[in-house]
Amino acid sequence: DxxxxxxxxxxxxxEGQNVTLSCEQNLNHxxxxxxxxxxxxxxxxxxxxxxxxxxxxxxxAEGYSVSREKKESFPLTVTSAQKNPTxxxxxxxxxxxxxxxxxxxxxRLTVV
Amino acid sequence: KQEVxxxxxxxxxPEGENLVLNCSFTDSAIYNLQWxxxxxxxGLTSLLLIQSSQREQTSGRLNASLDKSSGxxxxxxxxSQPGDSATYLCAVYxxxxxxxxxxTGTRLQVTL
Numbered sequence: 001d002x003x004x005x006x007x008x009x010x011x012x013x014x015e016g017q018n019v020t021l022s023c024e025q026n027l028n029h030x031x032x033x034x035x036x037x038x039x040x041x042x043x044x045x046x047x048x049x050x051x052x053x054x055x056x057x058x059x060x061a062e063g064y065s066v067s068r069e070k071k072e073s074f075p076l077t078v079t080s081a082q083k084n085p086t087x088x089x090x091x092x093x094x095x096x097x098x099x100x101x102x103x104x105x106x107x108r109l110t111v112v
Numbered sequence: 113k114q115e116v117x118x119x120x121x122x123x124x125x126p127e128g129e130n131l132v133l134n135c136s137f138t139d140s141a142i143y144n145l146q147w148x149x150x151x152x153x154x155g156l157t158s159l160l161l162i163q164s165s166q167r168e169q170t171s172g173r174l175n176a177s178l179d180k181s182s183g184x185x186x187x188x189x190x191x192s193q194p195g196d197s198a199t200y201l202c203a204v205y206x207x208x209x210x211x212x213x214x215x216t217g218t219r220l221q222v223t224l
Contacts, residue, residue, distance in 0.1 A: 006155075033212075042116065042214035043201075058211065090155055098143045098205050101212060103156040 002027050006091050006104035012112050013078065013085060021076045021107045023091035031097045032074040036060060037088040037106075046089075049074055050097050078109065086111050114139045114206045118215035125192055126223055133187040133218045135202035140180050147176050147187050148201040150217070156201065160187070192222045 004025045013019045025032065031050050035043040045058030049068040063082025068074055074093075078085045091104045115138045125131050135145070144163050148156040160169045160176040162185070168177040175188040189196060199219045203212040 004155075040216065042216045043203075043212075045211050048211065088153075092156075097210060098207070100144075100158055100161045101146060101203075102158055103148075105155040106153075108153070 004091055004093055004102060004104035006089075006107050008107060009105070011107055011109045013109060014112060016080045018077055018079050019109065021078070021089055021091075021109070023074045023076065023104060025072050025074075025091075025093045025102075025104075027093055027095075027102065028071070029093035029095050029102075030071070031094045031099075032068070033092040033094075033101070034058075034064070034066065034074070034076045035090045035092065037090060043090065046076065048097070085109055114142075114204060114209060114213040116202060116204055116213050116215035118200075118202060118218050120218060121216070122219040122221075124221045124223060127192060127194060129192050129222075130188070130190050131192055131220075133189070133200050133202075133220070135185040135187070135215055137183045137185075137204045137213070139204075139206055139208075140183050141206060141208065142180060143205045143207050145176075145178055145185050145202060145204045146212070147174075147185075148203065150199045150201060152199075159200075189220075192220075194222050194224060196220060197222050 007022045033048040034046040047066045049055035065077045094101045147159040162178045173190040199217040201217045203214045
């Protein structure tokens, strides 16, 4: 089955700890995205990548980092610099940047 | 800056009723508009994509229309069913921003 796989589904982070969220797609899409979803707010773009080895900051990139070493993978690291990381994180991909976007099932990150 | 508004925020209807969800956006220079469905704790499922040159798209009981000049889109759901209960999100892709901008969604409940 083609799709986007995010793991883990739930993640707990201690104060001062870096954690990495995984996103893998087998749709052969060039563009990949990370969004953050908080209750009562629309999805906000963290980072996006239009091609391997290239990525750009979105609206709320501070405290996050990404890499795009392979076409199918776009991991997101939530660093200790992110002061309020508790949220639902969604990864998406599209053939090119302005085509139909498809989403993974999300990772819920909680600070403990 | 593109802003997307969805009204109402929540809606409850009896099974079998036809209903309309609304989406408005402030910048009419969009490439496309996409409607998504989100079940609680899950990722987004793409329902319909309307290109800026199109007026409407249909998929089964769903029909989405787009009036770009007035900055409005509607999602029409015919003969609603309890399984349609979910949050519906619209998002517009704006070329100047090179990203999808999301509304905060309409939470739909279809009752028996």
